[in-house]
Amino acid sequence: MFKVPKVKLGSIGLEVSKLGIGPPTNLSPEEGGRLLVDSYELGVNFWDTSDDYGTHPHIASALKYVPRKEVVISTKTYARNGKEASESLKSSLKELDTDYLDIFLLHFVKSDWVNSCHQVLKEMTDLKTTGIVKAIGLSTHSVAVARKAAQFEELDVIIAICCKANQAMINKFNDLIPLEDGSMREMFQALKVVHDNGKGVVAMKVLGGEAPPLIKKYQAAIKEVAQLDFVDAMVIGMRNLDEIKKNLMAIAPS
Numbered sequence: 001m002f003k004v005p006k007v008k009l010g011s012i013g014l015e016v017s018k019l020g021i022g023p024p025t026n027l028s029p030e031e032g033g034r035l036l037v038d039s040y041e042l043g044v045n046f047w048d049t050s051d052d053y054g055t056h057p058h059i060a061s062a063l064k065y066v067p068r069k070e071v072v073i074s075t076k077t078y079a080r081n082g083k084e085a086s087e088s089l090k091s092s093l094k095e096l097d098t099d100y101l102d103i104f105l106l107h108f109v110k111s112d113w114v115n116s117c118h119q120v121l122k123e124m125t126d127l128k129t130t131g132i133v134k135a136i137g138l139s140t141h142s143v144a145v146a147r148k149a150a151q152f153e154e155l156d157v158i159i160a161i162c163c164k165a166n167q168a169m170i171n172k173f174n175d176l177i178p179l180e181d182g183s184m185r186e187m188f189q190a191l192k193v194v195h196d197n198g199k200g201v202v203a204m205k206v207l208g209g210e211a212p213p214l215i216k217k218y219q220a221a222i223k224e225v226a227q228l229d230f231v232d233a234m235v236i237g238m239r240n241l242d243e244i245k246k247n248l249m250a251i252a253p254s
Helices: 029-041 056-062 082-096 111-129 143-149 167-172 184-196 218-226 241-251
Strands: 006-008 015-017 019-022 046-048 072-077 101-109 133-140 157-161 200-204 233-237
Touching: 015 019, 019 029, 019 241, 029 056, 029 241, 046 233, 056 082, 072 082, 082 101, 082 111, 101 111, 101 157, 111 133, 111 143, 133 143, 133 200, 143 157, 143 184, 157 184, 184 200, 218 233, 218 241
Parallel strands: 019 046, 019 233, 046 072, 072 101, 101 133, 133 157, 157 200, 200 233
Antiparallel strands: 006 015
């Protein structure tokens, strides 16, 4: 059995496993649900998805076997105003088969939309007052967005690209890390400010923009990001039980 570390996201009090899972899109809802249950039994209680991934049914399937209060569910929306966010949330809750959401994020926020995004977050705070959502925030590939988001009082959580793997390979294959702007060093600096300001920081694309085979020492890559003091947790798309176990070994030796 793995001793998976549990951490608190920023100052919002949500406790998640250091490693979170994104349900694989190539599995049926039943297969994906079974994988989520397996991950939970190994100590992974953080499940991340989006309304455009097609994996809400996977989580709904898993919740038939896992107590809802035992897992932290994050989903995302491309909503461009508060009304659209509310409508997206209603649809997502139905697909997830749950009556509340732990984390609700504006998805893939780019630098040319970050100011408008701030207004949407302000409108989304009403969702928190009703208790239907516990935390709000955004996901991004942009250093500029991370820098600005650090100052957003309404933001609770940010999911951003954060990779330390094999710098020689990253320099050789620049598209391995699909940043919109800036360097990974600059992203680290921006996320540190986000974290220092009491926001929860979740790393994504820890293994770059592709599957583990492109990063030969991917367990070392996971471990390096896990040790960054400004990263609370990370989410990785894992396709089978073997991948879950190997990734857990990097941060939680059995």
